[in-house]
Amino acid sequence: MAPASRLLMLLTLCAVVSPGWAQSNPSQPQSTDIPDAPSTVQPPPPTKLPTPPPLTQPAPDASQTGAARTVPGNSSSNQSGPDSQNPQTPAPAMPPVQTVAPGSMPRNQINPADDLYKITVKANFVQIPVMVKDSEGRLVDGLLYKDFTVLENGKEQTLTFFTSDPFPLAVAVLIDIGMPDVAVQKVNETYSALVGAFSPYDEVALYTYSSTVSQLSDFTHRPERLTTALNAMKTVRGGNNGPPVLGGPLESGPTVNGAPVGGPTIQPVNTPPREAHVLNDAILEAALDLNKRDRALRKVIFVISDGRELGSKASYRDVLKVLQTHEIQVKAVVLDSGALPGFKQAAKFHLPFQGYSDILPKYTKATGGGKPYTELTRISMEDAYAAITSDARNQYTLGYVPQAIASSSAYRSIEVRVHKANLKVDARDGYYPLGR
Numbered sequence: 001m002a003p004a005s006r007l008l009m010l011l012t013l014c015a016v017v018s019p020g021w022a023q024s025n026p027s028q029p030q031s032t033d034i035p036d037a038p039s040t041v042q043p044p045p046p047t048k049l050p051t052p053p054p055l056t057q058p059a060p061d062a063s064q065t066g067a068a069r070t071v072p073g074n075s076s077s078n079q080s081g082p083d084s085q086n087p088q089t090p091a092p093a094m095p096p097v098q099t100v101a102p103g104s105m106p107r108n109q110i111n112p113a114d115d116l117y118k119i120t121v122k123a124n125f126v127q128i129p130v131m132v133k134d135s136e137g138r139l140v141d142g143l144l145y146k147d148f149t150v151l152e153n154g155k156e157q158t159l160t161f162f163t164s165d166p167f168p169l170a171v172a173v174l175i176d177i178g179m180p181d182v183a184v185q186k187v188n189e190t191y192s193a194l195v196g197a198f199s200p201y202d203e204v205a206l207y208t209y210s211s212t213v214s215q216l217s218d219f220t221h222r223p224e225r226l227t228t229a230l231n232a233m234k235t236v237r238g239g240n241n242g243p244p245v246l247g248g249p250l251e252s253g254p255t256v257n258g259a260p261v262g263g264p265t266i267q268p269v270n271t272p273p274r275e276a277h278v279l280n281d282a283i284l285e286a287a288l289d290l291n292k293r294d295r296a297l298r299k300v301i302f303v304i305s306d307g308r309e310l311g312s313k314a315s316y317r318d319v320l321k322v323l324q325t326h327e328i329q330v331k332a333v334v335l336d337s338g339a340l341p342g343f344k345q346a347a348k349f350h351l352p353f354q355g356y357s358d359i360l361p362k363y364t365k366a367t368g369g370g371k372p373y374t375e376l377t378r379i380s381m382e383d384a385y386a387a388i389t390s391d392a393r394n395q396y397t398l399g400y401v402p403q404a405i406a407s408s409s410a411y412r413s414i415e416v417r418v419h420k421a422n423l424k425v426d427a428r429d430g431y432y433p434l435g436r
Helices: 002-022 075-079 182-189 191-198 223-235 279-290 316-325 358-366 378-393
Strands: 126-134 146-152 161-163 171-176 203-209 213-220 299-305 326-333 397-401 412-418 422-424
Touching: 002 316, 126 412, 146 397, 161 316, 161 326, 171 223, 171 279, 171 378, 182 412, 191 223, 191 326, 191 378, 191 422, 203 223, 203 279, 213 279, 279 299, 279 316, 279 326, 299 358, 299 378, 316 358, 412 422
Parallel strands: 171 203, 171 299, 299 326
Antiparallel strands: 126 397, 126 422, 146 412, 161 397, 203 213
16 A cells, blocks of 8 residues: 555544543543533532522421420520521520429429419319108109209209219228127128129228227229128127126136135126227228218218217217218118117117217218118118118219308308108208318
C-alpha cells in the first residue's frame, strides 16, 4: 500500500476511537456544557425552585407505641413535630403532669395539689326503707310514691327518690350463746334454714355473744363458709346448766359414817359467777363492721336471743345513735323466756342483777325493723328466718334531700305516712346527719 494511503487510513481510525477513549478516561477534562451524572453521595442542588426547609421525621405517637410522653420543657421535644417547624404558631405551654399507674399511689401519700382541684359539696341525702303490712301482717306491694308522705321534724319533705325493687343485704347475724342450753341447742337445729334464708347476692357475717363478743366469720357471699362456721358452733353449750349447790346433803361432799371422805374438808365459799349478756356491745360491734360495707347494700343486724341485756359497756342511747347515723336496721327472733306470753309486761320491772329485757324491741322499732318475732318451736323459728330476710329485702325505699336547719348535727325525727286505710308502716324514727 502506498504511504499516502496508509496515512489516510490511520487518521480515519483515530477519529473513530478517540470519543469513547475520552469518556472512559477519568483524567480527561470534562466539558462544562455537559452536566454531571447523578450521584448517590451528593445530590445536585435545585437551580430553579426555592430551597425548602429541611424535613424531619415526625415523632411516633406515644399512645400507639406505648412510650412515655415527653414532659413539657425538655429541649428535645421542641425540635421535633410539625408545630416546631412553623415559628408563627408556637405550641402552647403546658403545665407539668405527673401520671401514675392505677393503684400505685400509696394510701398514706397525700398530693398537696389535690386541694387545688377539689370541689366539696355537702349534701345530706336521706334514704328510708319502709315496710308496709296489712292488718294480718302481710307485706303490701303495688304502692306508688304519691301514696307516701314523709315528715322531718314535722315538716313535709319533697321525695326525690322512690323504688320498690328488692335490695341485696349486708347482714350481721348475732347469736346469744348465754341463753339456757335448751334454747341454744334448739337454735343449732335450725342452721340449715338460716343459711337458706339468704340469697347469693347477700353478704353475711356471724357473731356470738354472752359475756364477750366474738366474730366467727367475716362477711361473705358464699353459703358454704357460713355453714362451716355454724357447724362449728354445734358443740357450744348454753348457760344456766343448774344453780350452784348452796345447801343440802351434797353441800359438804361425800361422807362415810358421818365422817368426810379423805379427812376434814374446808367448807367451800359458794360465789356464783356473775352472768353477762352484752347485747349492746354485740350490736355496736356489728354496726361498726357494717358501716364499712358497700353503701349499695341494705344493712341489717339479725339478733337471735332471749332479749336480755346485762353488763355491756356501751349504753342503749349511744348504740342507737350509731345505728341511726349509718342507716342500720335491727331485726330479731326472741326465744325462750322472752317469747313467753306476758313476758313483755314482766320485763318492765327491772330486778337487781337481772338486767333489762325490753331493749331489743326498742332497737327494732327505732330502726324500722318492726316487732321482733317471738318463737318457741323449731319450725316457727325457721319460718321467722325467711320472713325477716324477705321483709328486709322487699321494702319500699324513699329518699329526699332535707332542708337546711340551724343545728345540722342535731337529731331529726322522721314520720312516714301512707295514704291507705288499715295499713301499718314500719320505718326508722329518725337519724343523725352523717359527717357533721
